[in-house]
Amino acid sequence: MSFSERLALVQELVQRRLDHRMDGMGDEPVVQAMRYAVTGGKRLRAFLVMEGAALHGIPDHQSLDAAAAIEAMHAYSLVHDDLPCMDDDDMRRGQPTVHVKWDEATAVLAGDALQALAFDLLTHPSGVPERAQLALVAGMAHAAGALGMVLGQALDIAAETASVPLTLAEIERLQQGKTGALINWAATAGPVMALTDPSPMRRYATALGLAFQIADDILDATGDEAKIGKRVGKDAGAGKATFVSLLGLEGAKARASGLVAEAEAALSGYGAGAANLIAAARFVIARDS
Amino acid sequence: MSFSERLALVQELVQRRLDHRMDGMGDEPVVQAMRYAVTGGKRLRAFLVMEGAALHGIPDHQSLDAAAAIEAMHAYSLVHDDLPCMDDDDMRRGQPTVHVKWDEATAVLAGDALQALAFDLLTHPSGVPERAQLALVAGMAHAAGALGMVLGQALDIAAETASVPLTLAEIERLQQGKTGALINWAATAGPVMALTDPSPMRRYATALGLAFQIADDILDATGDEAKIGKRVGKDAGAGKATFVSLLGLEGAKARASGLVAEAEAALSGYGAGAANLIAAARFVIARDS
Numbered sequence: 001m002s003f004s005e006r007l008a009l010v011q012e013l014v015q016r017r018l019d020h021r022m023d024g025m026g027d028e029p030v031v032q033a034m035r036y037a038v039t040g041g042k043r044l045r046a047f048l049v050m051e052g053a054a055l056h057g058i059p060d061h062q063s064l065d066a067a068a069a070i071e072a073m074h075a076y077s078l079v080h081d082d083l084p085c086m087d088d089d090d091m092r093r094g095q096p097t098v099h100v101k102w103d104e105a106t107a108v109l110a111g112d113a114l115q116a117l118a119f120d121l122l123t124h125p126s127g128v129p130e131r132a133q134l135a136l137v138a139g140m141a142h143a144a145g146a147l148g149m150v151l152g153q154a155l156d157i158a159a160e161t162a163s164v165p166l167t168l169a170e171i172e173r174l175q176q177g178k179t180g181a182l183i184n185w186a187a188t189a190g191p192v193m194a195l196t197d198p199s200p201m202r203r204y205a206t207a208l209g210l211a212f213q214i215a216d217d218i219l220d221a222t223g224d225e226a227k228i229g230k231r232v233g234k235d236a237g238a239g240k241a242t243f244v245s246l247l248g249l250e251g252a253k254a255r256a257s258g259l260v261a262e263a264e265a266a267l268s269g270y271g272a273g274a275a276n277l278i279a280a281a282r283f284v285i286a287r288d289s
Numbered sequence: 290m291s292f293s294e295r296l297a298l299v300q301e302l303v304q305r306r307l308d309h310r311m312d313g314m315g316d317e318p319v320v321q322a323m324r325y326a327v328t329g330g331k332r333l334r335a336f337l338v339m340e341g342a343a344l345h346g347i348p349d350h351q352s353l354d355a356a357a358a359i360e361a362m363h364a365y366s367l368v369h370d371d372l373p374c375m376d377d378d379d380m381r382r383g384q385p386t387v388h389v390k391w392d393e394a395t396a397v398l399a400g401d402a403l404q405a406l407a408f409d410l411l412t413h414p415s416g417v418p419e420r421a422q423l424a425l426v427a428g429m430a431h432a433a434g435a436l437g438m439v440l441g442q443a444l445d446i447a448a449e450t451a452s453v454p455l456t457l458a459e460i461e462r463l464q465q466g467k468t469g470a471l472i473n474w475a476a477t478a479g480p481v482m483a484l485t486d487p488s489p490m491r492r493y494a495t496a497l498g499l500a501f502q503i504a505d506d507i508l509d510a511t512g513d514e515a516k517i518g519k520r521v522g523k524d525a526g527a528g529k530a531t532f533v534s535l536l537g538l539e540g541a542k543a544r545a546s547g548l549v550a551e552a553e554a555a556l557s558g559y560g561a562g563a564a565n566l567i568a569a570a571r572f573v574i575a576r577d578s
Contacts, residue, residue, distance in 0.1 A: 080398075113435040145406055146314050146323060151317065
């Protein structure tokens with residue numbers, strides 16, 4: 001199966017799993033908002049979970065809940081990041097953001113419930129050993145929390161009002177929290193489920209996560225708003241330091257390419273089985289949305 | 290040990306555990322806000338965890354992380370509930386709320402990270418079987434999520450703008466989510482850890498949770514603002530239905546007393562070992578803050 005076929009399969013399976021999990025949750029506005037927030041998206045994190053799991057002998061039906069969980073967690077982070085008191089974005093994936101379509105209270109609560117849903121999904125019996133499931137929960141709590149994603153978002157917001165633009169090292173620390181921590185969790189979920197060494201996948205994910213963020217900054221500087229589905233040029237317009245402002249456009253592209261090569265090298269021990277993960281790394285810097 | 294001595298011990302152990310867990314998290318404002326939000330409070334939920342655990346043969350050192358976890362979860366819910374887009378409260382436990390002392394973004398993020406911290410604490414090795422730990426995680430995700438605490442808060446906010454006041458059945462459903470779900474989790478954590486039948490503790494908790502909310506409404510109608518540490522009379526002033534508005538003050542007091550008797554009856558099979566849990570139920574309706 002090619003990378004794009006595999007990605008499409010992951011997208012379909014994960015959407016169905018999330019929809020099914022929320023079927024019995026009634027029709028309160030907060031649940032409608034949750035369903036809206038988890039619809040669509042590239043599902044890159046879910047792909048990393050399921051492909052990384054398959055590479056370690058874990059079949060799709062055993063990794064699907066973890067893949068759905070990381071997408072619920074990612075969706076929560078987007079809903080909260082878009083709030084007026086945070087990044088104040090009114091469009092996401094070409095649609096109004098949750099607080100625009102409903103209201104701020106519903107957006108806060110839908111995000112809160114999506115975080116809980118992520119942990120809920122990780123506890124479903126999946127045939128994986130219980131200590132592996134518990135390790136997934138622990139890793140996700142760490143990745144999402146005050147030393148992970150929340151820290152990254154807090155640093156990002158602090159950067160908005162800082163008098164001096166961030167340095168490259170500071171931006172990398174911010175990125176490591178804001179997007180790196182969840183990408184790392186996703187890519188290492190497979191070896192964690194298989195109770196095997198996650199360090200090659202961790203090296204892969206670290207390079208991939210940074211490449212992903214650099215590609216985001218390049219898109220923000222050069223991309224097509226209609227394709228991306230959200231406002232572009234916002235960071236540059238706000239005088240905020242980005243990988244592009246610090247490295248220049250060509251420098252940023254070169255750095256991203258170098259990171260993709262690092263990601264590939266990290267998987268060399270896996271042979272041909274890692275082909276789709278390598279394709280994913282290339283996709284991350286080649287995408288136009 | 291008397292109820293008040295036991296409660297004081299739980300308060301001290303839980304505060305120390307939470308402080309210790311956050312020691313290595315640095316000093317970003319979001320972490321300062323987390324520490325602030327988990328300081329103080331009655332620790333009733335933690336008491337239910339540790340006393341319910343002790344009643345089922347689980348020693349304090351094995352139940353402490355679960356007790357700290359429920360207090361982190363409760364603290365997150367208060368930080369988010371106090372936000373301007375939610376209940377818009379500026380005082381809590383006699384101190385400025387998190388969004389007043391810092392800002393809204395920090396309050397959203399500190400709440401988000403406290404929810405993650407709750408799940409993190411549940412995964413620490415505690416000597417309890419892994420499947421019991423996983424059951425605690427699953428139960429907490431359910432209690433916190435779209436069918437539990439978030440639903441209760443969503444119904445509460447919807448009630449603010451409803452044209453018709455809620456009925457008694459609707460208020461009970463709201464309460465069951467908003468405070469009942471976490472109280473239920475706390476009281477049943479002991480039997481869940483001991484892999485034994487949680488149903489007597491569940492009956493106890495259901496009665497206790499409702500009595501707790503009725504007592505809150507009575508305090509809101511009659512209490513001393515200085516002792517409670519937050520604004521009172523807000524619900525009555527807003528024309529919002531409460532147990533007091535629906536049952537009258539004497540009716541509400543009688544209902545609360547009846548529920549405490551139900552809570553006691555649920556524990557009759559445990560004999561003298563349940564004395565402090567019974568004292569807790571009496572405390573809940575006798576408190577003045």
